[in-house]
Amino acid sequence: MRKRLKTLLIKTKRQVFSEMIGNNPSLFHGEGYDFSELREYQVGDDIRKIDWTITAKLQKPYVKLFHEERELSIVCACVMGGSLYFGTHRIKQEVVAEVAAIVGYSSAKNGDLFTGATVNRKEVWVERPTKRLFGVNRFVEKVDGMPVIGVSSDYKEGLRQLFRRIKRRSILFVVGDFLAPVDLGLLSKRHEVIAVIVRDRFEEHPRPLGQVHLVDPETGETLQTHFGERSVAKYRAQIIASDKALFSHLHKHRIRFVKVYTDEDPFGRLVKLFGGRV
Known part of the structure; x- marks a missing residue:
């Protein structure tokens, strides 16, 4: 295991097992029947x-x-693609792996079943449910080390395939950068879906760079262009329109969401999402 990944797992495990508040705290709230x-x-x-x-x-x-159910089914689905191989502070793929670790360790601490899944345009891969830390570590290592250059993310057909694979009603975390068109409507009919949007600030607020050579990490296509003030304004308008459609979709299906930037601590953002209780 790489030294950086070991450090990430140790830090995340300490946060989850040492910094939680209250008796039997958890990220997760069951539906319950009592x-x-x-x-x-x-x-x-x-x-x-x-x-x-x-x-x-x-x-x-x-x-x-x-009263909360005593055993919940927790699923962390990481939407993998070349766009995750970008970041000015650290690459987005590392943040996705850290979010997966937080969700997995929180599930293990609470005695819940944890299922890890990766989704892209080519395949949907689902781990066997586990309550063991070893299983969580294995999944996080897979997410962190997965080759994503040349891989296209898929928030539509890939997630529809995931719907067919995850039969049991679950709390389902969908983790990715959500730069591609999204359809979480079907998943939200069966599961409690929570979207974790991982972004780099430069993606949303770029600065003029002049003459640049750009490479699409998903397709490998290249482009020589001048990225000046006019290009920045056009790009910003596209990002704003895309996020407006995304947030409208999430609100329509009553899906909670949080945005995590590459220069932030994901643990703190998830704590805030769940009202200070992790």
Whole structure:
């Protein structure tokens, strides 16, 4: 195992097993079937848990809380492609691997079943479910070391194939840069989907570079061009439009999401997503 990957796994394991807050904390909240309590709606609560009958009577939104299931099915699906081989701080592929480690270790700590999966245009690969740290380490090592140059990511057909492979209702983390068109609607009908968007800040806020030689890491196509102020403005408009469509799609299907940049700590971002409870 490479020294950098060992360091990443040690750091992530320490964060998950040493820095968690409270008794039996977890990233994951089960659906459960045993009613626990009724309380007033708080910012960040899942609107699907609102009790509309009580809300109408009391004229305030109330949510039903349930005891968590004792064993959840956690799936981390990493959408792999050449676009991940980019980064000004560190490459996005390393961040994707770290997110997979956080999800895997959190699952193991809580005694839940963890399934790792990789998705691209050529294949969907799914690990056997595990509760062992060894299984998590093996999956993270695969994600971190997977050759992605010349590989196209697939957020449509690849994820439809994943839907057919993952039968049990799960909490499904889809991790990738989401630069290609996305369709998570089918997955969200069976699973609780959470999108983790991994980006480099330069991708969203590039600066003029002048004359450049560009290479598409997915197709290998090259382009000689002048990347000046006008090109930057055109590119920025495309990114903004693409992200607007992405966020609209996620909101439509009630999918929670978080964006993690290559110069950030993914653990902190995931803690914030889950309201400070990991």
